[in-house]
Amino acid sequence: MVKLVVRKSKIASDKTTERRDEFAPEAEIATQDDSICFLCADRIRCHHWRAKAKCTGCQRMYHRSCVAFLPATEDKKHMTMLCPACRFLDCPQPNYRHPTEVLKPVSSFLRDGFYVFPSTVLIPEKLATITSFVTALFEEHWRAFKSQSDVRSMTKGFSNFRRRSPGRYEMVFPWLYEFISRMAVSSERKGGKNKKVKQQCDKVKACPIWMPILQCLLGEKLKLLASGVFLAMPGAKNQPFHTDGPALSAEYNLPCHAINLFIPLVDAGELNGTQIQPGSQYDPNKETIVSIKTAQADRKGGEKYIIPNVAAGGAYIFDYRVRHRGLANLTDVQRPCLYFTFTTDWFADTDNFSMKRYSKELELSPDFQRLQSSYLKACSD
Ligand SMILES: [Zn+2]
Ligand SMILES: [Zn+2]
Known part of the structure; x- marks a missing residue:
């Protein structure tokens, strides 16, 4: 399985103080670890199905609050949506035929x-x-x-x-x-x-x-x-x-x-x-x-x-x-x-x-x- 490094955000924010040591900068996690949000890299602690949103494209999990800017539909276990990364891949990128x-x-x-x-x-x-x-x-x-x-x-x-x-x-x-x-x-x-x-x-x-x-x-x-x-x-x-x-x-x-x-x-x-x-x-x-x-x-x-x-x-x-x-x-x-x-x-x-x-x-x-x-x-x- 592909491994990737998720960096701990060091930007001052309310969330920073909540993060635990196991998410230190070099901690490695698997790509499809359902317990980590792929927007903020923080753990998804609340297991209410409305608190989580799964991407229908890449299957990654997000805090629903982190992707609140996207439309999502209800599923039994979680909300579902198409995540920002998948949306960019689906979209035509800047083309270079412009003047x-x-x-x-x-x-x-x-x-x-x-x-x-x-x-x-x-x-x-x-x-x-x-x-x-x-x-x-x-x-x-x-x-x-x-x-x-x-x-x-x-x-x-x-x-x-x-x-x-x-x-x-x-x-x-x-x-x-x-x-x-x-x-x-x-x-x-x-x-x-x-x-x-x-x-x-x-x-x-x-x-x-x-x-x-x-x-x-x-x-x-x-x-x-x-x-x-x-x-x-x-x-x-x-x-x-x-x-x-x-x-x-x-x-x-x-x-x-x-x-x-x-x-x-x-x-x-x-x-x-x-x-x-x-x-x-x-x-x-x-x-x-x-x-x-x-x-x-x-x-x-x-x-x-x-x-x-x-x-x-x-x-x-x-x-x-x-x-x-x-x-x-x-x-x-x-x-x-x-x-x-x-x-x-x-x-x-x-x-x-x-x-x-x-x-x-x-x-x-x-x-x-x-x-x-x-x-x-x-x-x-
Ligand atoms: Zn998040
Ligand atoms: Zn996705």
Whole structure:
């Protein structure tokens, strides 16, 4: 029987403390040991049939909670589903018939886990309009928050508005993508000549410059999972290093399943940007808490960390699994950054689902909705 090594994750998490010594880094286990979850490499302790999910492809066992982003059906002994590794094997992988404009970013992304667009992705003349809308959006959320009758704290937050840490706010706003994609540089304008990509772009009204790259990485049926704005006030502190989601296999370095697109509306860099660890999307379990702490001690973190310098209206994309953090805002202006999360078509964000279900939504005024429509109308003219 084939043996493999499952590394013990050293990333700080609640689960780490639960792990026992027998799962030390070099412990060997058999491929089809039903007692180990192949996503988190932890033991499956609960034997209730709803707590386990078996893959119909490779027969491997997972914690149901670890693969909650996948649809599963009930079986008598456990839930059944097709695991992430089997889904990637079943899917067509990025094909290399794309034009250079797509292939260069894609290969750079696959190596580093992120890619910085060489020029602005928003049409420069539209930047002022977008900034004024985002300012109005924050003012409206703030007004709605202040005028609510049963005062709910900002830390607890709302499904669409919360304070992530002092001076850092997040507004979740699904409508934003339609608005922004109309204000974006289109891929045709940049000379994309690939017929297939062009045909697809014709189907959707706007084909922003990032779309052919994302389709190559996530498949043509990719979906938009989340949209919104991160706002960092002057004086906001460094965030701790984190990934936006775990790797989907403890065994393989799988292809990317989710990508964030960040578009800062002011110049972003060392004084207010994001710090990324290139290549950390692979072998996420190799990282040690010690090396994360060392990097935190040194803001630049040596050559191991990169801070993209992005002009207002520029953009970068990064793999969900890449370690990164928002840097302190050392400038004297607010730093709004639009974010959009794209995923493969089979990935469902269960965290967001439960958030919507259990957390209250902050209601915006009808006046603001009218303002919203006027912005959309203005950008189509
Ligand atoms: Zn698990
Ligand atoms: Zn499988």
